[in-house]
Amino acid sequence: MPLDAVEAKTGADIDLQISDLHAWYGESHILHGINLELRRGEIVTLLGRNGAGRTTTLRAIMGLTGKRTGSIKIKGTETVGMPTHRIAHLGVGYCPEERGVYASLSVEENLLLPPVVKPGGMTLEELYEMFPNLAERRDSRGTQLSGGEQQMLAMARILRTGADLLLLDEITEGLAPVIVERLGQVLTFLRGRGYTVVLVEQNFHFAAPLADRHYVIEHGQVVETVLKEELKEKTELLNSYLSV
Amino acid sequence: MMELIGISPQVLLGQLLLGLINGSLYAVLSLGLAIIFGLLNIVNFTHGAQYMLGAVAAWAGLKFLGLNYWWALILSPVVVGAIGVLIEKTMLKRLAHVDHLYGLLLTFGLALIFEGSLVHWLGVSGQPYPVPPELRGGVNLGFMFLPWYRGWVVVASLTVCLLTWFLIERTKIGAYLRAGTENPALLKAFGVNVPLLVSLAYGYGVALAAFSGVLAAPIFQVSPLMGSNLIIVVFAVVVIGGMGSITGSIFTGLMMGVIEGLTKVFWPEASATVIFVIMAIVLLVRPAGLFGRA
Numbered sequence: 001m002p003l004d005a006v007e008a009k010t011g012a013d014i015d016l017q018i019s020d021l022h023a024w025y026g027e028s029h030i031l032h033g034i035n036l037e038l039r040r041g042e043i044v045t046l047l048g049r050n051g052a053g054r055t056t057t058l059r060a061i062m063g064l065t066g067k068r069t070g071s072i073k074i075k076g077t078e079t080v081g082m083p084t085h086r087i088a089h090l091g092v093g094y095c096p097e098e099r100g101v102y103a104s105l106s107v108e109e110n111l112l113l114p115p116v117v118k119p120g121g122m123t124l125e126e127l128y129e130m131f132p133n134l135a136e137r138r139d140s141r142g143t144q145l146s147g148g149e150q151q152m153l154a155m156a157r158i159l160r161t162g163a164d165l166l167l168l169d170e171i172t173e174g175l176a177p178v179i180v181e182r183l184g185q186v187l188t189f190l191r192g193r194g195y196t197v198v199l200v201e202q203n204f205h206f207a208a209p210l211a212d213r214h215y216v217i218e219h220g221q222v223v224e225t226v227l228k229e230e231l232k233e234k235t236e237l238l239n240s241y242l243s244v
Numbered sequence: 245m246m247e248l249i250g251i252s253p254q255v256l257l258g259q260l261l262l263g264l265i266n267g268s269l270y271a272v273l274s275l276g277l278a279i280i281f282g283l284l285n286i287v288n289f290t291h292g293a294q295y296m297l298g299a300v301a302a303w304a305g306l307k308f309l310g311l312n313y314w315w316a317l318i319l320s321p322v323v324v325g326a327i328g329v330l331i332e333k334t335m336l337k338r339l340a341h342v343d344h345l346y347g348l349l350l351t352f353g354l355a356l357i358f359e360g361s362l363v364h365w366l367g368v369s370g371q372p373y374p375v376p377p378e379l380r381g382g383v384n385l386g387f388m389f390l391p392w393y394r395g396w397v398v399v400a401s402l403t404v405c406l407l408t409w410f411l412i413e414r415t416k417i418g419a420y421l422r423a424g425t426e427n428p429a430l431l432k433a434f435g436v437n438v439p440l441l442v443s444l445a446y447g448y449g450v451a452l453a454a455f456s457g458v459l460a461a462p463i464f465q466v467s468p469l470m471g472s473n474l475i476i477v478v479f480a481v482v483v484i485g486g487m488g489s490i491t492g493s494i495f496t497g498l499m500m501g502v503i504e505g506l507t508k509v510f511w512p513e514a515s516a517t518v519i520f521v522i523m524a525i526v527l528l529v530r531p532a533g534l535f536g537r538a
Binding site for chain 2: 109
C-alpha cells in the first residue's frame with residue numbers, strides 16, 4: 001500500500017511516526033534526523049550498510065541509546081523523554097540483534113518474562129504450536145538452544161505480550177535457510193493478523209516479498225524510500241546503496 | 245578413634261556446631277551482598293553497618309518502645325531495608341553508570357558515617373540484648389550443651405536463605421531479578437520497571453543484613469562496631485563463592501563457618517586467617533569463585 005501523505009497526516013491509524021530523530025551514544029552523534037512513518041498493519045524494512053544507523057534507530061525507539069531529540073510518536077503518544085520501561089506498554093515488542101535470550105532463565109521463563117502490555121497476545125499453547133522446538137526444550141536453559149531456536153524464542157517471547165508494533169533486528173542473521181524460511185512464514189502470518197513491523201534486515205531476498213516499503217539509511221538519515229511496486233526499477237539504485 | 249589424634253569428639257562436634265552458627269550468619273550476610281552485587285554491580289561496603297543497624301534497631305526498640313525480640317525480627321529488617329531503598333534512590337542510583345570504585349567509596353563512607361554517629365551516641369562498649377524468654381535454656385546433646393537460641397539462629401538463617409533461593413530461582417519476580425542481573429537494558433525494553441526492581445533488590449539485600457543483625461544481637465553484644473569486623477570475613481566468603489552467585493553465597497557461607505570451627509580445633513592460631521588463606525587460593529585457582537561463572 002503506497003503511503004498516502006494526506007490520509008496519513010489526518011488518519012488515526014499511524015502506529016509509528018518518527019520525525020527529525022537525532023540520537024547519540026555518549027559523544028558520538030549516530031542518527032542525524034531520521035524521518036519515517038508506519039501505518040497500522042504495514043511492514044517496512046530499514047536497509048543499509050553496517051554502521052549506517054539501522055540498529056540505532058530501533059534502539060532509539062526503545063529509548064536504549066543515550067540522548068535523543070526530535071519526535072517519536074507511537075500510536076500518537078510522544079515517547080522521546082519517556083523512560084524505556086514505559087515504552088513497551090504502548091504495545092511495542094523489541095527483538096534485539098543479539099537476540100537477548102537469558103542464560104539464567106529456562107526457555108519457558110524466557111517466554112513468560114516480558115510483561116503482557118496489551119490484550120490479544122498469543123497464548124503459550126499457540127506459541128508452542130507455532131514453534132514446536134521450543135515446546136520440546138521448554139525446561140532447557142536459554143543458551144543451550146541452537147541459534148535458530150534462540151531466534152524463535154526471541155520472536156515468540158514478544159508475541160505473547162500483545163505488542164502489535166514489532167521492531168525486529170536482523171532476525172535472519174546467521175541462520176540456516178530452512179529456519180529463515182520458517183521465519184518468513186511467521187512474518188506472513190503476522191501480516192495476516194495485522195501486526196505492524198519494522199525489520200532491520202541484511203537479507204534483501206528475505207525482506208523484499210514481505211515489506212510494503214524499504215527505507216535506505218545512510219549516515220544516520222533516510223536517503224531513499226522504495227515502495228514495493230518500485231523494487232524492479234530501483235534495483236540498481238538499491239544495489240548501489242547496499243554494496244560494500 | 246578421634247582420641248588417637250588427641251581430640252575428643254566433644255570438642256570437635258562442639259566446634260562444628262559453633263561453626264555452623266557463624267556460618268549461617270555468614271550465609272545470610274553474603275546472600276544479601278550477592279543479590280546487591282548482581283543487580284546493582286555495587287560492592288556494598290555498608291553491609292556491615294546495616295547488620296549493626298539491625299541489631300541497634302532491635303536494642304533501641306526494646307529499650308525505648310518496649311518492642312520484644314519477635315517484633316524486632318520483623319520490624320528491624322523492614323526499617324533498615326527502607327533506609328536502604330532511600331540510600332539507593334538518592335545516592336547509589338547516580339553511580340550506576342560509573343566505575344565500581346565509586347560505589348565502593350560511597351558505601352564505605354556511609355558505613356563510617358553510620359558507625360561514627362552511633363559511637364557518638366552509644367559509645368564503643370557493647371549493650372547486652374536479652375535472649376527472648378521463649379528460647380532460654382537449651383538441650384544437652386551428649387557432646388555439648390546447645391542453647392536453644394543458637395539452634396534457632398541456624399534454623400532461622402537457613403529458612404531465610406531457602407526462602408530467598410526459592411524467591412529468586414522459582415518465581416516470576418525472581419526471573420525478573422535474574423534477567424535484570426544479566427541484561428537490564430533489554431528487560432527495560434520489555435516494559436519492566438528496572439529502576440524499581442533495583443531499589444527493591446537493594447532494600448531486600450539490606451533487610452537480610454539487618455535480619456542477621458537481630459539474630460546476632462543476643463549472642464554478641466550490640467555495639468556500633470559489631471559489623472566492621474564481621475563484614476571483612478563476609479567479603480572473603482563472597483569472593484570465595486563467586487561474586488553475585490546466590491547458591492554459591494549460601495553454601496560458601498556455611499562451609500566457611502564450619503571450616504573456621506574446625507580450624508579452631510586443629511590449629512586455633514590459624515582460625516582467624518583460614519578464610520583469607522582459602523580466598524587467596526581460590527582467587528589463584530578459580531578467579532571467578534567456586535560457584536561463579538567465568
